[in-house]
Each structure stands twice: as structure tokens, then as C-alpha cells.
Amino acid sequence: MIRFFHVTKTYADNRIALNDVSFEMETGELLFIVGPSGAGKSTLLKMIYMDEMPTSGQVIVGRFLSTTMSPDKTPLLRRQVGTVFQDFRLMQDRTAFENVALSLRIAGRFSGTELKQRVMNALGRVGLCHRRNSVPRELSGGEQQRVAIARAIVNNPMVLLADEPTGNLDSVVGGEIIQLVCDINAGGTAVIVATHDENIPKKLGCRIARIREGRLSELGAGVIGGGVTGGGTTAGEAGSIGTSIGKARLDARILK
Amino acid sequence: MRAFLSKLFYFLKETLQGLGRHKSLSVATLVSNVATFLVFGVILLLTANVRLVAKHLEERKGIVAFVEEGVSQERLGYLKSEIEKLPQVETVSFVSKEEALEEFRKSIGREEILDALGTNPLPASFEVRLKPKQRSVEEIEEAANFIGNLQGIEEVSFGGKWTVSLDRILRTLTILNIVIGCIVGLAVAFIVANTVRLTVLARKESIEIMKVVGATRNFIRIPFLLEGILHTTISALVALVILYFGHKAMSYRLPDVAFLSPSLVALFIVVGLGAGIVGTHFSINEVLREKRN
Numbered sequence: 001m002i003r004f005f006h007v008t009k010t011y012a013d014n015r016i017a018l019n020d021v022s023f024e025m026e027t028g029e030l031l032f033i034v035g036p037s038g039a040g041k042s043t044l045l046k047m048i049y050m051d052e053m054p055t056s057g058q059v060i061v062g063r064f065l066s067t068t069m070s071p072d073k074t075p076l077l078r079r080q081v082g083t084v085f086q087d088f089r090l091m092q093d094r095t096a097f098e099n100v101a102l103s104l105r106i107a108g109r110f111s112g113t114e115l116k117q118r119v120m121n122a123l124g125r126v127g128l129c130h131r132r133n134s135v136p137r138e139l140s141g142g143e144q145q146r147v148a149i150a151r152a153i154v155n156n157p158m159v160l161l162a163d164e165p166t167g168n169l170d171s172v173v174g175g176e177i178i179q180l181v182c183d184i185n186a187g188g189t190a191v192i193v194a195t196h197d198e199n200i201p202k203k204l205g206c207r208i209a210r211i212r213e214g215r216l217s218e219l220g221a222g223v224i225g226g227g228v229t230g231g232g233t234t235a236g237e238a239g240s241i242g243t244s245i246g247k248a249r250l251d252a253r254i255l256k
Numbered sequence: 257m258r259a260f261l262s263k264l265f266y267f268l269k270e271t272l273q274g275l276g277r278h279k280s281l282s283v284a285t286l287v288s289n290v291a292t293f294l295v296f297g298v299i300l301l302l303t304a305n306v307r308l309v310a311k312h313l314e315e316r317k318g319i320v321a322f323v324e325e326g327v328s329q330e331r332l333g334y335l336k337s338e339i340e341k342l343p344q345v346e347t348v349s350f351v352s353k354e355e356a357l358e359e360f361r362k363s364i365g366r367e368e369i370l371d372a373l374g375t376n377p378l379p380a381s382f383e384v385r386l387k388p389k390q391r392s393v394e395e396i397e398e399a400a401n402f403i404g405n406l407q408g409i410e411e412v413s414f415g416g417k418w419t420v421s422l423d424r425i426l427r428t429l430t431i432l433n434i435v436i437g438c439i440v441g442l443a444v445a446f447i448v449a450n451t452v453r454l455t456v457l458a459r460k461e462s463i464e465i466m467k468v469v470g471a472t473r474n475f476i477r478i479p480f481l482l483e484g485i486l487h488t489t490i491s492a493l494v495a496l497v498i499l500y501f502g503h504k505a506m507s508y509r510l511p512d513v514a515f516l517s518p519s520l521v522a523l524f525i526v527v528g529l530g531a532g533i534v535g536t537h538f539s540i541n542e543v544l545r546e547k548r549n
Binding site for chain 2: 049051071072075076077078079083089090091093102103105106107108111151155
């Protein structure tokens with residue numbers, strides 16, 4: 001579903017953000033990408049929703065190829081990729097309901113009643129139906145992140161990308177958000193979480209990919225480190241946390 | 257179809273709510289645009305009135321042919337028909353000695369001077385009115401020479417140097433008008449476009465969010481475009497209303513100053529709309545430009 005083939009990204013100031021990164025991810029997988037700030041995590045996620053394009057190599061997301069991608073196709077890709085950010089990125093002048101509904105209005109396939117049902121369903125999944133009429137400034141950080149997650153999943157995306165989703169939250173609320181993301185994965189949606197906190201995937205027993213100075217140097221236990229240790233394919237079932245993570249299927253491979 | 261209507265309804269709702277959501281920004285935009293449009297309106301008003309004065313002066317251009325003493329009625333009829341044959345001539349009216357005296361009496365208002373003369377010294381004349389498009393100095397001179405050479409005409413008067421000066425002044429005024437009108441029109445378009453641009457840039461973050469969740473350029477652009485058009489149209493109309501009442505209030509002191517003609521009102525609104533569309537278009541494109549590095 002998502003494939004990176006020898007992807008290198010060099011910015012205008014000659015800074016190398018990604019260096020020969022190759023990996024593959026299948027439908028329904030859960031992958032944590034860990035690494036310090038500036039290691040290239042966000043750039044890697046941006047390449048998946050094609051906000052950044054590779055300097056060399058190729059990214060494939062579903063039926064979209066970075067090498068043949070045109071600006072008019074980008075919105076179609078982004079409707080199939082849910083994104084969640086550290087700073088929530090909610091529209092401050094709209095209610096939680098309107099923020100979530102935005103994704104559906106953009107997709108443009110739903111009439112009023114259907115749209116309302118889907119939004120309420122998404123808000124229900126993140127436990128925020130009762131706050132649907134609140135604007136972001138009336139919501140706590142955790143609630144805002146839940147609204148952002150509801151917005152990301154309301155369109156049933158093929159993959160949910162979370163870039164430091166707990167970065168602005170305390171550990172308790174952060175844990176709840178990670179739990180929610182795992183629940184979504186358990187429902188069959190592929191999820192990639194980028195975080196600088198290695199403890200999160202360790203606690204979950206999930207497989208992780210480590211990124212440092214633009215190199216995807218290692219995948220978690222049982223997975224062969226990409227670009228460093230050579231090729232191979234490994235898939236593994238995740239450990240469980242609570243009731244839901246046990247259902248999460250984790251499978252990430254490095255292509256060499 | 258229902259999804260399309262839902263989208264259409266969303267665009268209209270977004271446009272109206274956009275004004276309401278950012279009240280202070282909307283008010284600042286409106287005030288700035290109204291002030292700019294007022295300047296444009298005053299320039300248009302001046303233009304309209306300069307043209308009106310020029311038109312009046314143009315109409316006063318004509319030829320007066322004084323008739324010799326003792327010319328017969330038949331000859332007078334012949335002279336009139338000869339003058340009327342000229343291509344430049346629109347109308348010819350005969351002013352008899354008595355009519356000339358009566359007019360003179362009215363203009364000086366002191367009858368005792370004329371009574372002292374005993375006789376009527378004023379000659380009869382033909383007042384020749386020229387066609388609007390044929391009032392150039394050359395054409396007037398040509399007609400005046402022809403009339404002056406007719407037997408029975410004593411003297412011809414057509415303004416001479418005054419006509420040449422008037423022509424030059426009118427031509428200069430027209431050029432000045434066009435140049436100033438274009439400069440002010442462009443300045444208005446630029447200021448209005450820039451004001452609309454600021455309202456778009458102020459919502460750059462929202463636009464970025466919409467891009468990330470898969471909005472097409474048109475989905476983002478349409479509500480902004482409608483909002484820009486609405487902003488500038490309302491501003492233009494408010495400026496027009498202020499200008500109208502301002503003109504009405506001034507008309508007690510300056511009764512001859514005319515208001516904008518319907519075509520100038522239309523020009524006023526078209527410039528406003530154009531500025532709104534151009535301003536929104538460029539600023540939206542600036543924000544929407546995709547990174548392709």
C-alpha cells in the first residue's frame with residue numbers, strides 16, 4: 001500500500017532530510033517511527049501525503065506515484081490519507097462538528113443527512129459527541145487532538161498519519177490518544193505514528209522504525225534494519241495493551 | 257445532484273459566514289475599500305463635470321454673420337439657404353435689427369443710452385449653429401470664409417483665437433482626464449486588491465488545513481472569491497450612496513454640478529468588482545502555490 005524506493009530528500013539549503021530510505025507497509029499495519037527532532041520523521045510523513053516530493057527515488061501510496069503525481073491529483077490522495085499533527089491544526093473559527101465535517105464536504109459525496117450521520121459517528125468514535133458545538137478554544141488539548149483524529153478518520157482513509165500526536169499533551173492524555181490511535185488501527189486502518197518518545201512503542205510492544213539523520217536505520221525486534229543490515233521481510237503480531245491493541249496487526253518491512 | 261446542491265449551499269454559507277466570522281477584518285476591509293472608492297468617485301464626478309462644461313462650451317461655438325444694411329427679403333432668404341447648404345451647419349436662425357436691439361436692451365438694462373442714439377445702429381445677423389462633430393477651428397474657418405464672401409454679408413464673427421484656445425484647453429482637459437482617470441483607476445484596483453489580499457493571507461492557516469485534508473484549489477478558492485466580490489461590491493455601493501448624498505447636500509451651493517451618469521456608475525461598480533476578483537485571485541494563488549521541489 002505504501003512503498004518507499006531509495007527515497008532521498010535534499011532541501012534547498014543542501015540539508016539532507018531523508019537519505020536512501022526504502023520500506024514497505026501493507027494495509028492495516030501499525031508502524032511507529034521514532035527518532036530525535038530533525039531526524040526526518042515529519043519529512044517522511046509529508047512524503048506520504050505528498051506535501052514534499054523526493055529529490056530522488058520514488059514513493060507509492062495506493063495508486064499514486066510520486067514520479068507521476070500532478071498538483072490536481074494531490075487532493076485525491078489526501079482524501080485517502082488522514083493526518084494528525086502535534087499542534088492539532090483545527091480551524092479556530094469553527095465548531096468541532098464543522099471541523100470534522102470539512103473532510104466530508106471536501107470529498108463532496110455526501111448530502112446533509114448522511115454527512116451529519118458520518119460526522120456524529122466519527123465524533124462518537126473519539127468520544128466527543130457531546131462537545132460537537134464547541135470551538136477549539138473551548139476544548140482541552142486532548143479534546144482538540146480527538147477532534148483532529150475524528151476529522152482524519154471520518155473519510156475512512158487507507159492510512160492515518162500521526163506526527164507527534166502527543167507532543168503537546170501530558171502523559172495521561174497522551175496515553176489516551178495513543179490508545180485511541182491503536183483502536184483505530186484495530187478497526188483495520190493502517191497507522192503510522194511519528195514520535196521522538198521511544199517509550200510509547202516500547203510500552204505497547206509495537207514494531208518500530210528508527211530514523212536518525214535521515215536514515216531509516218532499524219525496524220523493531222524481528223524486523224531487519226533497512227539500509228543497514230540488508231534486505232528481508234518480517235511480519236509480526238503486536239503485543240497487546242488494554243483490549244484493543246491486541247487486535248492490532250503490525251507488519252512493516254524494509255525493502256533493500 | 258444532492259451532493260452538488262450541498263456543496264453549493266456550503267459555498268454560499270461559507271461566503272456569508274466568512275464575513276461574520278472575521279468581523280473586525282471585514283469592517284477594516286470595508287472601511288478601507290469605501291474610502292478608496294470615494295476618492296475614485298470624486299475623481300469620476302470631476303471628470304463627468306469637466307466633460308459637461310466642455311460640452312457646453314463646444315455648443316457655444318458658432319458663427320455670426322452680420323448682414324449689410326438694406327438687403328432685400330428675397331436676398332435674405334437666398335443667403336439663409338446658401339448657409340444651410342454648408343456641411344458643417346446644423347441650424348441657421350435670422351436675427352433682425354429689431355430683435356438684436358431688444359436683446360441688447362435686455363443685456364445692458366439701461367434704455368436711455370439707446371434712446372439718446374435716436375436710430376437703431378445694430379445690424380441684422382444670421383446665427384449659425386454647427387454640427388457637434390464639425391466644430392474644429394479649420395472647419396469653422398472654412399465655413400466662415402464661405403459665408404463672409406457671400407454678397408450681402410458685411411462681416412463674419414466666429415471667436416477667432418478664442419476658438420483655437422478653447423480647442424487646446426478642451427483637448428488638454430480630455431487628455432488629463434484620461435490620464436488621471438487611468439492612474440486613479442489603477443490605484444483603486446491595486447489598493448482594493450491588496451486589501452482583499454490581506455483578508456486572504458490572514459486566513460492562510462485555515463487554507464493550509466484545507467489543503468492537507470484534500471481540498472481542491474477551486475474548493476478553497478470559490479468562497480474566498482465570492483467573499484472578495486461581496487466585499488468590494490458592498491464597498492462600491494456604500495461609497496456610491498455616500499457620494500450621492502454628498503452631491504445632494506452640495507447641490508444647494510453648486511446647483512450646476514451633475515451626478516455620475518449611469519455609464520459612469522456602471523464603470524464604478526465594474527472597477528470595484530474587477531479589483532475584488534483580481535485581488536482575491538492573486539492572493540489565493542499565492543497561498544495555494546504547491547511546493548514542487
